[in-house]
Amino acid sequence: MAFPPNGHQCKHGFLGDDMATETTGAVTTATDAAAGLVTEATTTAGHAAKAAGNAGMPQLDFTTFGNQIFWLVVALVLIYLILSRVALPRIGGILAARQSTITKDIAAAEELKAKAAEAEKAYNQALVDARAEANRIVAEARAEIQKDLAAATAHADAEIAAKSAESERRIAEIREGAMASVTEVARDVAAEIVGALGGKADAKTVAAAVTARLKG
Amino acid sequence: MATEEHSEGLAFHPMDQFKIHPLFREIEPGTCVPDQGITDGCLKWYEVTNATLWMGLSILAIILVFVIGTRGRSIIPSRIQSIAELAYNFVHKMVEDVAGHEGVKFFPYIFSLFCFIVFANFLGLLPKSFATTSHIAVTAVLAVAVFLTVTIVGFVKNGTHFLGLFWVTSAPLPLRPVLAVIELISYFVRPVSHSIRLAGNVMAGHAVIKVFAAFAPLILISGMGFLVTPLSILAITAMYGLEVLVAFIQAYVFTILTCVYLKDALHPGH
Numbered sequence: 001m002a003f004p005p006n007g008h009q010c011k012h013g014f015l016g017d018d019m020a021t022e023t024t025g026a027v028t029t030a031t032d033a034a035a036g037l038v039t040e041a042t043t044t045a046g047h048a049a050k051a052a053g054n055a056g057m058p059q060l061d062f063t064t065f066g067n068q069i070f071w072l073v074v075a076l077v078l079i080y081l082i083l084s085r086v087a088l089p090r091i092g093g094i095l096a097a098r099q100s101t102i103t104k105d106i107a108a109a110e111e112l113k114a115k116a117a118e119a120e121k122a123y124n125q126a127l128v129d130a131r132a133e134a135n136r137i138v139a140e141a142r143a144e145i146q147k148d149l150a151a152a153t154a155h156a157d158a159e160i161a162a163k164s165a166e167s168e169r170r171i172a173e174i175r176e177g178a179m180a181s182v183t184e185v186a187r188d189v190a191a192e193i194v195g196a197l198g199g200k201a202d203a204k205t206v207a208a209a210v211t212a213r214l215k216g
Numbered sequence: 217m218a219t220e221e222h223s224e225g226l227a228f229h230p231m232d233q234f235k236i237h238p239l240f241r242e243i244e245p246g247t248c249v250p251d252q253g254i255t256d257g258c259l260k261w262y263e264v265t266n267a268t269l270w271m272g273l274s275i276l277a278i279i280l281v282f283v284i285g286t287r288g289r290s291i292i293p294s295r296i297q298s299i300a301e302l303a304y305n306f307v308h309k310m311v312e313d314v315a316g317h318e319g320v321k322f323f324p325y326i327f328s329l330f331c332f333i334v335f336a337n338f339l340g341l342l343p344k345s346f347a348t349t350s351h352i353a354v355t356a357v358l359a360v361a362v363f364l365t366v367t368i369v370g371f372v373k374n375g376t377h378f379l380g381l382f383w384v385t386s387a388p389l390p391l392r393p394v395l396a397v398i399e400l401i402s403y404f405v406r407p408v409s410h411s412i413r414l415a416g417n418v419m420a421g422h423a424v425i426k427v428f429a430a431f432a433p434l435i436l437i438s439g440m441g442f443l444v445t446p447l448s449i450l451a452i453t454a455m456y457g458l459e460v461l462v463a464f465i466q467a468y469v470f471t472i473l474t475c476v477y478l479k480d481a482l483h484p485g486h
Contacts, residue, residue, distance in 0.1 A: 058234040059352045059419065063248055066261040067268075068236065068353040075271040076361075079278055079332050084324035087282035090289065091304045098291050 186210045226434065230426040234350055234419065238263045267354075270346045274335040282331070303331070307471060314475035318482050325365070326478075329358060330471040337418060337463035341456070349466075350419040352411060359411035362474045370481035381484040410473060417466045421459040428452045 058064070187203075187210045194201040237243065238259060247257025259265065281303075285296030293301055307327045311319050333349055340347025348354055370378040382399040384392055431448040435441030 057231055058236060059350070059415065061236070063250055063255070063258045064236040064265075064267075065353045067259045067263055067265060068351060069357050070261045071265070071268040071271055072348075072354050072357050075275055076328065076332060076358075078275055080324065080328040082275070082279060083282060083328050083331065087278075087286065087300070088304070088324055088327065090286050091282070091300055094286065094289050094291075094293070094297070095301065095304070097289075101291055 183210065183214060186214065226430050226437070228427065228430045230423040230430070233422060233426055234347070236265050236267050236351075238265050239269060240264065266346045267348055267351065270336070270339055270348050273339055274332060274348065277335045277339065278331050303327075303334075310472055311475055311478075314472060315478040316482060319475065319478050322365075322369075322478055326471060326474055329362070329474060330467055333358070333414065333470055334464065334467040337467055338460075340418065340422070341459055341463060347418050347422055350415055350422060352415045355411035355415040356407070358414075358470070359407040362410065362477060363407040366474075366477040366481040369478070370484060373482060374484055378481070378484050381480060406477065410470065414466050414470050417462050421455060421462055425452055425455045425459065428455065 187207050190210050191201065191203065191206045194206060236259065240263075243257050243259070246254070248255060248259075250258070281296055282300050285294070286300050288294055288297060290297065304327070307330050308320070308323055311323050311326055315322070336348040336354075339345055340349060370381070374380075382396045382403070384395045384399065387395055428448045428451045432445055432452070433441075434448075435445040
């Protein structure tokens with residue numbers, strides 16, 4: 001039972017056609033004397049490494065720490081530079097600009113609101129003025145109408161008075177006429193009666209007697 | 217027989233998603249065993265890995281939202297600009313409310329941390345992606361950066377008065393040394409909890425999703441799958457929703473704790 005071939009066999013069996021075979025194979029041929037022992041050692045080492053790689057946590061594989069830390073530091077420095085030089089001032093600027101825009105807009109709105117209030121006040125003032133003016137015009141018109149009305153009334157009154165005076169005069173006239181006719185009739189009737197009774201009365205006496213009677 | 221089929225068909229590798237590997241080569245097995253002094257094949261510090269790729273994508277996303285999105289500088293913002301402004305206002309208000317007016321000077325620094333975490337968390341939720349913030353090395357650097365910043369600011373601003381943070385003057389005198397020890401320990405535990413909280417949350421959520429995902433193809437193997445597969449898909453959906461919340465909340469928690477620590481540094485009186 002030869003030791004070296006057996007070792008080779010074992011090694012090949014384990015690593016198969018892996019590239020490692022070439023290198024470790026070279027090692028074994030170089031250290032010709034203790035070839036088997038060396039291969040045995042590398043195999044167990046390989047086993048151990050494989051076992052460690054499979055079972056252990058990759059987080060605790062310290063051979064990767066240097067690499068991870070180096071690249072992490074590179075990444076952090078880059079991120080810090082990108083953010084602090086470019087991104088953060090820009091975002092801060094955007095936010096400040098927006099804030100100032102909002103403040104400005106609010107101020108403008110405030111101003112417009114004041115203007116609107118002023119306009120409303122002016123409008124109300126105009127309305128009040130217009131109303132007063134209207135009232136004044138109405139009052140004026142009313143006064144004028146009143147005056148015309150009074151004049152018309154006075155005119156009508158005067159006319160009515162004149163007409164009634166005229167009527168009264170004519171009534172008086174008529175009454176006068178009637179009175180005179182009555183006196184005449186009374187005189188004639190008296191003279192007739194006296195004549196019929198057989199008396200003799202001259203016109204003069206009869207007239208005097210009738211007049212006296214009429215007065216009495 | 218059934219168990220054999222299971223072990224053959226269902227592959228449980230919930231942690232494989234966190235593996236870091238170089239993008240342009242394979243690490244040959246056996247070439248990186250630090251315990252035995254074999255480091256030839258190990259990851260070099262400058263190599264571009266999947267973690268690097270996703271950090272780079274985070275940077276690109278940040279540029280997209282905060283630089284290109286705000287290019288219009290419009291008073292009435294576009295959608296992306298609103299997101300940028302929302303984030304700005306959110307963090308700015310947080311810094312001002314928690315750390316006070318003096319803290320606003322540190323706003324770009326805190327905002328950078330917030331952006332990195334929030335973008336890394338959300339990009340990490342994409343299928344097939346890599347969650348940068350699930351790695352303790354990353355969150356530890358973030359937490360230690362905060363710790364150092366806060367400590368240096370505390371001493372520069374307040375001198376030795378900063379040590380008043382540990383000397384609780386409102387407590388009875390005999391208790392003060394005890395409290396000082398406790399305060400000192402809690403002060404140094406801060407970066408530990410600060411970093412493990414973030415990495416732990418992100419990692420746990422992703423791992424749980426992966427475990428459920430491993431159950432999902434059971435329907436192809438056994439009759440049990442008619443029950444298990446819909447359940448696991450439902451569970452993945454639910455977990456994913458929770459992870460979306462966690463992605464934001466953990467970034468928020470990290471940021472607000474940074475603000476709280478900063479407040480302690482600026483105003484060390486209790």
